[in-house]
Amino acid sequence: MRLLFGLVLIAGLGLAGFAVYMAQNYIGSYQTALKEERAKSVAAVPIKKIYVTTRAIAHGQIVTPDDVKLAPWPVEIMPEGAFDAETPLFHEGDAPRVAMRPIEKFEAVVPVKISEPGGDAGLTSRLEPGQRAFAIKVDVHSGVSGFLRPGDRVDVYWTGRVATEDLNRPRGEFTKLIQTGVRLLAIDQTADMEDADVNVARSVTVAASPQQIASLAQAQSTGRLSLSLMNANDTTVAEAIEVDQRVLLGFAKNQAEPDQKRPQVCTTRVRRGGEVAEIAIPCTN
Numbered sequence: 001m002r003l004l005f006g007l008v009l010i011a012g013l014g015l016a017g018f019a020v021y022m023a024q025n026y027i028g029s030y031q032t033a034l035k036e037e038r039a040k041s042v043a044a045v046p047i048k049k050i051y052v053t054t055r056a057i058a059h060g061q062i063v064t065p066d067d068v069k070l071a072p073w074p075v076e077i078m079p080e081g082a083f084d085a086e087t088p089l090f091h092e093g094d095a096p097r098v099a100m101r102p103i104e105k106f107e108a109v110v111p112v113k114i115s116e117p118g119g120d121a122g123l124t125s126r127l128e129p130g131q132r133a134f135a136i137k138v139d140v141h142s143g144v145s146g147f148l149r150p151g152d153r154v155d156v157y158w159t160g161r162v163a164t165e166d167l168n169r170p171r172g173e174f175t176k177l178i179q180t181g182v183r184l185l186a187i188d189q190t191a192d193m194e195d196a197d198v199n200v201a202r203s204v205t206v207a208a209s210p211q212q213i214a215s216l217a218q219a220q221s222t223g224r225l226s227l228s229l230m231n232a233n234d235t236t237v238a239e240a241i242e243v244d245q246r247v248l249l250g251f252a253k254n255q256a257e258p259d260q261k262r263p264q265v266c267t268t269r270v271r272r273g274g275e276v277a278e279i280a281i282p283c284t285n
Contacts, residue, residue: 049084130209132208132210135203188203
């Protein structure tokens with residue numbers, strides 16, 4: 001009986017081992033066939049390596065070499081103008097590029113989606129950290145007769161009237177320099193620095209800090225603003241300037257008259273019935 005049990009056990013183990021062996025052969029042959037089919041599929045679809053993004057890039061963001069990589073792409077559906085190893089995105093010494101529109105992760109990089117080296121993607125890419133864009137209304141008189149260009153720097157003057165009873169303050173209308181060296185971003189709706197046409201602008205957009213913008217907004221709502229074009233290489237800072245009609249005509253400013261020495265008068269109070277009267281008396285000191 002024991003001998004029979006042993007023979008049955010040995011036969012069972014042998015069958016199990018044979019089944020495992022057959023399963024391994026089947027799986028191995030299946031994997032081999034699958035690899036061969038994949039190789040045939042790859043060989044049947046020609047590919048080429050082009051630059052794709054490694055992360056999502058928003059409009060106006062700077063694109064760095066770490067943001068792109070070479071990846072295989074089917075030649076049949078190759079985007080027009082895609083950058084590859086022969087036409088790389090970056091060369092040593094090139095200025096940064098910026099995204100001209102939002103680019104998704106692993107999206108092919110093409111010229112319409114990225115600027116030339118040193119290019120920009122509009123006003124947002126021209127603003128430095130902490131700056132904002134602000135529009136100023138101008139005309140042929142206040143806008144330097146149409147000779148303003150994006151990238152120029154200007155001084156901003158305010159002309160208006162302030163109600164005051166202080167004799168030392170300007171009376172009537174006066175002009176004051178309120179901002180100096182403000183950089184122009186755009187003229188009307190044009191931000192092209194290469195535009196050489198001379199046109200009379202109706203508005204200019206400047207780059208300024210929030211505090212400067214608050215001053216410009218207040219000045220624009222309470223008076224008239226005029227722009228003065230600066231030399232491109234001028235690094236000086238204008239001093240505080242304030243001119244009214246008296247300064248313009250050469251009149252001296254009104255100053256508070258000095259107190260004249262008056263004789264000292266001493267008094268005493270005398271009650272007369274229900275009234276109190278002050279009577280002058282000689283001063284004893």
